Amino acid sequence: MKKLLGIALASAAAGLCLSALKKASDEQTVELSPVKRSSPNKKAILVVSFGTSYAQTREKTIGAIEEDFRSAFPEYTIRRAFTSKMIIKKLRERDGIEVDTVAQALEKLEAEGYSTVICQPTHVMGGFEFDDVKREVENWKGRFDHIACGWPLLTSSEDYEQVTEALVQEFSNIPSDAALVLMGHGTEHPANATYPALDYRLKARGCKNFFVGTVEGYPDLQTVMQEVAAIHASKVFLAPLMVVAGDHAINDLCGEEEDSWKSCFEQAGYQTEPILKGLGEYPAFRRIYLEHCVQCIQSLESEQ
Template identity: 50%
Template structure:
């Protein structure tokens, strides 16, 4: 017997233990997708085992991992799945997620994947425009320094390419680095000093403003980006706002779901 087609969208995120940024970023992305595809069920999965365990212990809150979400959809009679990651790049987390999803291929009639935020050249341009729109009121004498995550995966090259694209698209005052890879703080300090701004605004280039944003970027430790820039003589203003709060970024994820639907 052939089952009637029943399509669902699984939104996969790394996750966060910060309730406020979860609501402002992850929930907002899911809501945008839900509003764009009211005919589809929307499911959630997070990939960080550490965060899932912390939420369970601290809040008694259970959020499905990828395997649990796939099992839940199969149990609910879903026949066709579109998986949309909220990952920034096609890195290690995304590779693992796809492997976990595809282990359930026999349970569904079809499984399709939307792409991470920065996949195509059009994505890169749209992301730059979204950031420029968000910080349109910054004076050219103010530098905006964005903190990306960074990875040992070859996809890390996206960050340096995007930094170049900001300049190419008319924003010489915007700099993008990473907390765990290249370009890092050493390169950022060199470039920002050469630009010689009157103020440095720091913001995360991550889906949520979580641990990295609160601690590595704007924290009290001597090696936080805030303190390193202040020690270099700059007046620094941190903005704890994840990419999920940017309308242009949410729209980009919706377009990725549309592309996967049309495949």
């Protein structure tokens, strides 16, 4: 994969620059020249996120991902779309902030004369939201010269390897006698298998004190608490396995309500320590989205 990325970034056809990607990984920004709207080959990357109504984490995560894309793909216009209509509605009514749905964003790009569009989701796995994005992209084929959709964070075997290594590095300060509990969203979609698969990968990597759970799927809180009890952990660190540290992280994971994960572990006698950082705050995870976008561009160009 890394070799593929290097080749892709070096190709003149893709127009990608390895030094630009390095800047993105190091959280640096670059000066961009204005997009020439009269260009006969206007290209855009639509960064598609579930969304969050929490402004601080939105800029630290989704905003950071989008800035990395601006640095890595200077020849593309970067646009934002959310898949959660509830969050879009809340932002409009509460804050006066307008965020497009995928369909609205594509309509604007078509009206502005763009010929190539890459939709890159920031979802963790390929659940219902990702299915909707893919379906929307299919519906728009024929209205752009070229349109394609990249993959979510956890898709290929190499993705799991990269995410596992990133988690090991980012949480290397977790004591061996403590537990790290990562909360994912969970879903009724078959892609919920992503979570136990990642948990298995972490255990195989030697992280016997790392646990993956979900709010709305499997493994659930009860399962995770049983596993934590089995290793006799002295303390539990709680972190979201989500791109943003939004409502689920603030309330379901670390809230003061008696049914939050933090409260449940404390009621069971554990000390707890929240780590309220979304995956989008870590350069290692953001880079995977960049790699997926490069792959998407390469695949699109190979079909031309």
